[in-house]
Amino acid sequence: MDILLKNKIELIRWLKSDWNIILQHVQVHELITTTEYDNLKSMTVPTDVVINLLDIIHGKGENVCRNFLNLLKNDDVNEFSPELRKWIKTVDTSVQKPDKDCEKREAKRSIQETANTAGQSGIQVTCKISATDGGHVFSPIITGSTLSSNGININMPANCKYYQKFLKANTGQLVQKVKNIDPIIDDLDLHSESVANVRANPTRQMKMRELLDCVNCESIAKDLVNALFKLEESLMKELQK
Template sequence: MEDIRRSKTSLVEWLTSDPDFILQMVQEDAVITQREYRKLKAETDPEKRIVNLIDNVMGKGQPSCELFCQVLQKDKVKETYPQLMEWFSSNQQGSTSKISVRELEDKVTDKKSFLKANWAKLVQKVKHVDELADQMLGHGLTNEMYSNIMACRTTEQKMRTLLGYVTTNDVVSGHLFTALCTLNRYVMHELIQ
């Protein structure tokens, strides 16, 4: 959250270039609610729209800020706002960006037990389950399992189903753990602490 607060002026400047796109992205990833989206969309001044978005995200606390940073790190977002690449690469994302996937993996020896112990938190916090399932296809997920995950209506149900499939095998649990560390570093860092 502190990194967002420190860089707020720059973020406002960059994101104002296409405020509708970032609003759609944060709504799509459930960083903001439909009601918040409509309220922000109603603001006619693009700069105020982005200021209000950032204030909204920071007002929800650290988990919301981490989700916001995950959205900002998506390739299509960085393509739309190229300044973000430099912002992330300059290590302005605090200690979490300095922790590699390998360091996170090394901190947990029994990946399957970790996934089971943190089941509820993973279901609540992980938002990019489709990407996880894509990475797991062929690494413990069959086409049928993948289809069952994709058929679930909510992100939470998708994550429950994915965890149900992969926590039966140590090797497959290890693959999911690595994918989680890669795609959801902030969430995993928080859980491993």
């Protein structure tokens, strides 16, 4: 969550005084792995411990950040810092509903495409895009489509309603068939540690599986799907059939 990054300096100041207790809590609540815990525990400078802990939590995505902030709301966790206790009570960690007006504006902007004609500079076309069989239209990224008076109709499978569900439903195919993994990683805004973990795998299949394991929120899933459409277009068309 952005709030974790925006308040990082204050959190470092509040948490470093009792960093050992914080480590115990995040380990018990499984917000960090045993390896991550051991690495943090081996550090001798409290400030370094807290900085690295916050970086790890932030790199794990929206859900882990939210769970960490909820953990800080517990009185037995924040009792050592009155400032932390006062601040954390003001933090909204509820799951925010999508801004429908924003979605509509973004959809309207995305579907305005310029269709080039021979010898002409092109025309502006605004089309309505719909999905059949209860499906959902991604982003959208349109390739090889035709225009008609009825607009553009894109058939999407029912399991594509959400980005994460789509990736999970097609994990086997993606692991076996995705080839351009390194360029895909470059297109994603992942934490440097996550990127290093993916690239460390010896085969592209293992890299892809590790990359899918990093998808722990809908925004990352959306970015990955868009990158797949961009770099693995034929495979994505195959998965849509």
